Amino acid sequence: MHSAIARTIRRGAAALAVAAAFSPLAAHAWEPTKTVEFIVPAGTGGGADQMARMIQGIVQKNNLMTQPLVVINKSGGAGAEGFLDVKGSNRNPHKIIISLSNLFTTPLATGVPFSWKDMTPVSMLALDEFILWVNAKAPYSDVKGYLDALKAASGDQIFKMGGTGSKQEDQIITAAIEQKTGAKFIYVPYKGGGDVAAQLVGGHVTSSVNNPIEAVSQWRAGELKPLCVFDDKRLPYKEPIASGKAWADIPTCKEAGLDIEYLMLRGIFMPPGASKEQVDYFVDLFKRVRATPEWQDFMQKGAFNTTALAGTDYAAWLDKAAGTHKDLMEKAGFVAK
Numbered sequence: 001m002h003s004a005i006a007r008t009i010r011r012g013a014a015a016l017a018v019a020a021a022f023s024p025l026a027a028h029a030w031e032p033t034k035t036v037e038f039i040v041p042a043g044t045g046g047g048a049d050q051m052a053r054m055i056q057g058i059v060q061k062n063n064l065m066t067q068p069l070v071v072i073n074k075s076g077g078a079g080a081e082g083f084l085d086v087k088g089s090n091r092n093p094h095k096i097i098i099s100l101s102n103l104f105t106t107p108l109a110t111g112v113p114f115s116w117k118d119m120t121p122v123s124m125l126a127l128d129e130f131i132l133w134v135n136a137k138a139p140y141s142d143v144k145g146y147l148d149a150l151k152a153a154s155g156d157q158i159f160k161m162g163g164t165g166s167k168q169e170d171q172i173i174t175a176a177i178e179q180k181t182g183a184k185f186i187y188v189p190y191k192g193g194g195d196v197a198a199q200l201v202g203g204h205v206t207s208s209v210n211n212p213i214e215a216v217s218q219w220r221a222g223e224l225k226p227l228c229v230f231d232d233k234r235l236p237y238k239e240p241i242a243s244g245k246a247w248a249d250i251p252t253c254k255e256a257g258l259d260i261e262y263l264m265l266r267g268i269f270m271p272p273g274a275s276k277e278q279v280d281y282f283v284d285l286f287k288r289v290r291a292t293p294e295w296q297d298f299m300q301k302g303a304f305n306t307t308a309l310a311g312t313d314y315a316a317w318l319d320k321a322a323g324t325h326k327d328l329m330e331k332a333g334f335v336a337k
Helices: 002-022 047-061 080-087 102-110 143-152 169-181 193-201 216-220 276-290 293-301 311-332
Strands: 036-040 069-073 095-099 120-128 131-135 160-164 186-190 224-229 240-242 264-270
Touching: 036 047, 036 080, 047 069, 047 095, 047 264, 047 276, 047 293, 080 095, 080 102, 102 169, 102 311, 120 276, 120 311, 131 143, 131 193, 143 169, 143 224, 160 169, 160 193, 169 186, 169 311, 186 193, 193 216, 193 224, 216 224, 216 240, 264 276, 264 311
Parallel strands: 036 069, 036 095, 160 186
Antiparallel strands: 095 264, 120 264, 131 224
């Protein structure tokens, strides 16, 4: 009885969400009057790029904007190119940027004069997970076996951890594993998560800490296997992905014996000087995006943490996350002198 009621409530809530997404566009105090540039401070094929292009497709398919939304990749300097472009576009409401945690790591690692406070926060769309991945042919299938092999490795057998970029999220997690275990990696940086997954499939690195969406196709193909997720709780998605296993079957790294948690921001910013009316327009736009079936499907397939924030709650989260990243970067020795 209770489960039937719950299903009815969920269906009703889903219907309301879809209705909100497809209802006539509300009148806004401000709307774009020309093409909006959607900056991605990362290369093509990675998680941020995939999300931006998914959003672009949702907006176009569902006529959520009267002006075009065009994705532009600006990945130079570990994303600094994109962030500095937005920072320098004062009062330009026709430019938005999707952020990841290089929002915090790039200024610390490079000394680039930039802070998240140099832009106008709009919305947190979701948080992206990190998973410890190994080749499907690896002789271990759990974290204990992995850590035992890691600690025993030496010389030519030392583990290679593949990751996106240097002194960014992937290498921060790698450094945290070293600090927790006393083991050492050779960290191998690549341009994007797609390259990382391909290199792990090819056996050129021993493991990776890629986002789910960047390695799910290789997991489904039986080429990679996940060992643990760096969140404080298991993922909620129970649909089988590979060999009868779902995202929900992956243990947290903490419960598997590796006490590390890390989530990555997927959020939207505008240039400095944006007005309240301009911010409100994009906050409403992304509410509509998140209500679409396409977005819900994307969240499930990519195993995202669907936390969403705006306004003062988003700013408070950013302020706390900036402090956390500074602490992690200092412990890893990644802060530019």
